[in-house]
Amino acid sequence: MTGIQEIQAQADTLESLCPELTKKITSENEYQKTSALLKEVLQQETTSNIVSELLSQRIKEYERTYLEFETASETPKTVVVLKALMSKHNLDTTSFKNEIGDKSAVSRILNEKRPMTLNHMKALSERFGISMASFF
Secondary structure, eight states: OOHHHHHHHHHHHHHHHOGGGTSOOOSHHHHHHHHHHHHHHHHOTTSOHHHHHHHHHHHHHHHHHHOTTOOSSSSOHHHHHHHHHHHHTTOOGGGGTTTTOSHHHHHHHHTTSSOOOHHHHHHHHHHHTOOGGGGO
16 A cells, blocks of 8 residues: 555544544534534643644634624634624623623723633633634
8 A cells, every 4th residue: 555545544534433524514513513522622632733623624614604703804803703702692891700800801802902812712612612713
């Protein structure tokens, strides 16, 4: 077996074990399943970065196609997502004490005076059941 054939055989095996790595996400159910898998992968210290990258790519493709988080402006994606969550769930700046902090901390993020941290993103992802990839 040549090198290319060996790689293709390994890729076929990987795809049969975990189709979420290569299959395009076309439904909310698949999106939730892939997001949950990415969360699990990110919690494993021994998992290869390529697995999280492939899952993130599938999630980003779905979000660009089907979700409202995208914007043509230069507003940071973190701000766009936070505003979308606030709008969708009828929340205000006082609604994120556990995830971000007091209302002034939320306002600083919304006004682009302070960046959202990875801890903020993780907490928001867990609260609202969205992928951390949504913020990137």
